[in-house]
Each structure stands twice: as structure tokens, then as C-alpha cells.
């Protein structure tokens with residue numbers, strides 16, 4: 710009875726926190742993704758209930774980035790003010806290659822309050838870990854696998870010469886030994902069967918550039934093998950431009966829905 714009461718108390722008084730790894734080859738756009746997330750969602754340390762500050766085009770960002778109002782306006786040429794503002798801020802920032810890690814925690818919220826999943830999306834924090842993608846840094850990634858609830862793998866869609874390397878890197882992640890010992894209990898150790906046991910969101914990034922390979926060509930090219938290799942894995946490949954804020958929120962909503970679905974296997978932390 711005490712346990713039931715205490716777990717109900719935890720469920721209703723605390724926020725669920727999911728840890729998400731942002732992986733991918735160097736120059737794929739991982740840090741740009743994280744920087745844009747910081748502009749789109751309030752920081753977890755922002756006061757509860759405080760209205761997000763509207764963003765001016767000329768604003769400069771602080772550590773957590775300015776919070777955006779959800780009331781984005783549309784200009785005469787049809788361009789969203791929100792989209793233009795965050796993109797122009799990002800373009801004015803100098804993003805250096807990541808050598809260690811960048812982390813940030815945001816309060817997730819549904820972009821459409823009428824989304825049938827909107828109630829499930831309440832009280833969720835997402836903690837992101839952006840890890841350096843250079844080859845010499847990739848052997849550090851597996852240290853984070855047991856703690857993570859989901860993976861975002863960013864692919865530079867304009868760099869066809871490195872698609873094979875992306876494929877091999879993803880397969881290595883999926884079959885890393887850490888997944889065997891990654892379960893919370895005996896049952897999930899067995900069910901994980903040495904294969905990644907958290908959702909994997911693959912972002913085909915830089916779709917704003919003319920030389921970007923489109924989703925259909927990506928799926929029928931080298932990544933077709935990936936679809937069968939990751940057969941039992943909860944994964945999805947989505948075309949985006951993290952710089953231009955194309956497909957960002959939709960991708961994240963797919964991932965959060967899958968994190969919630971996978972809760973029995975990987976329990977969130979309560980903060």
C-alpha cells in the first residue's frame with residue numbers, strides 16, 4: 710500500500726525525464742540540432758507557469774537560449790516568424806566541432822494542443838547529450854548507452870560519399886555489447902538480445918540544400934540494408950533541416966511517443 714501511494718505521489722508530483730543521445734558523423738548537424746531545440750523549447754530550469762518570452766529577430770541568446778512564444782505569426786510572404794527568428798539566430802552563431810559533449814534539458818510540450826497524444830506529452834523533460842562525431846571520439850559513445858532512453862542519429866543528406874560510413878556506424882551502435890547489459894532487469898536483458906533496445910530516430914538532415922539526397926533515394930540506397938538489419942528495432946528515418954526548422958518538432962514528437970511506449974523496458978527518471 711505504501712509503495713502504491715509513493716509511486717502515485719512520484720507520478721503526479723514529478724516530471725518524467727528521458728535521456729536522449731544525439732549521434733552521427735562529424736559535420737552532420739548534431740550541435741545545430743541541439744541549439745535549435747534550445748530555441749524552440751523552454752529550459753527545464755525555467756520557472757513553471759512563466760510565459761515564454763516572445764523572440765525578437767534581433768535578440769541574442771543566453772546559455773539556454775531564449776524561449777519562444779507558441780503564438781508564431783505569419784508574415785506577408787507566408788514565412789513563419791518563429792521559423793525565421795530561430796533560424797536567423799542560429800545562422801548568426803558560430804558552432805564549433807564538438808570535442809567533448811554538450812548537454813541540455815528542456816521541458817517538452819506538444820506543438821498542437823489538440824494532438825490526441827498531447828495529454829501523454831505533459832510533464833516530460835528531455836535531457837540531450839550531443840557527443841562529438843569525429844572518428845576518434847566515437848568509441849566514447851557506448852559509455853552512455855545504458856543510461857539512454859532514445860537515440861537521434863543525424864545524417865548529412867548532402868554527403869553521399871559517407872552514407873556507407875553512416876550505415877556501418879549505425880549497425881555498430883545497434884549491435885553494441887552494452888545493450889546486453891543495458892536492461893533494468895533480467896527480463897529486459899534477455900529481450901534486448903544484444904540489439905539496441907531503445908527507439909532510434911534517424912534524421913536525414915540538410916534537406917534545405919539542393920544537393921541533398923531525398924528520402925526515397927536514401928531508403929532505396931545504402932540505407933535499405935539498414936531497414937532489414939534494424940528489423941526489430943523501433944526506428945524511423947525522417948527528412949529534416951535542423952538549421953531551417955523543417956520537420957524538427959514532428960520528429961521529436963515521434964520520438965517522445967516511442968519513449969513513452971518503451972517505458973516498460975526503459976523506465977524514465979523522475980525529477
Ligand SMILES: Nc1nc2c(ncn2[C@@H]2O[C@H](COP(=O)(O)OP(=O)(O)OP(=O)(O)O)[C@@H](O)[C@H]2O)c(=O)[nH]1
Pocket residue numbers: 733734735736737738739740741742804805806807808840841842843863914915916917918949950951952953
Ligand atoms: N544548410 C544546412 N546546414 C546545416 C544544417 N545543419 C547543420 N548545418 C551546417 O553543418 C555544419 C556542421 O554542423 P554541426 O552542428 O557543427 O555538426 P556536428 O554534427 O555537431 O559536428 P561535430 O561536432 O564535428 O560532430 C555547420 O556549418 C552547420 O551550419 C542544415 O539543416 N542545413
